[in-house]
Amino acid sequence: MKEVFVLAQEQLTISHSKGHHLTPIERGKIAGLLAAGKSARQIATELGVCHQTINNELKRGCVQQVKKINGKEQYFNIYAPDTAQIRYEMNRQHCHRPSKIQTHY
Numbered sequence: 001m002k003e004v005f006v007l008a009q010e011q012l013t014i015s016h017s018k019g020h021h022l023t024p025i026e027r028g029k030i031a032g033l034l035a036a037g038k039s040a041r042q043i044a045t046e047l048g049v050c051h052q053t054i055n056n057e058l059k060r061g062c063v064q065q066v067k068k069i070n071g072k073e074q075y076f077n078i079y080a081p082d083t084a085q086i087r088y089e090m091n092r093q094h095c096h097r098p099s100k101i102q103t104h105y
Contacts, residue, residue: 057084
């Protein structure tokens with residue numbers, strides 16, 4: 001019975017280490033899998049990350065688009081990996097503790 005538990009545990013392990021950030025290549029894979037109709041959980045399994053990481057990423061990279069249909073504007077959201085990368089970099093710049101040494105000249 002111990003061997004069965006170890007096998008199940010090995011199957012459930014996630015390939016990313018904790019605290020690993022998504023790369024632009026992974027963001028592109030998310031966009032491709034999303035366009036192919038995969039769910040967030042299926043994308044997470046394919047990339048080896050937690051499903052909540054994918055949900056957060058989809059919120060971060062969501063861009064509102066406008067399309068005219070029969071003269072009326074309709075709004076819809078799409079995932080843009082380049083926008084997600086830009087927002088990630090901006091948030092990353094502001095996440096550090098401010099310096100205690102400040103120069104006031």
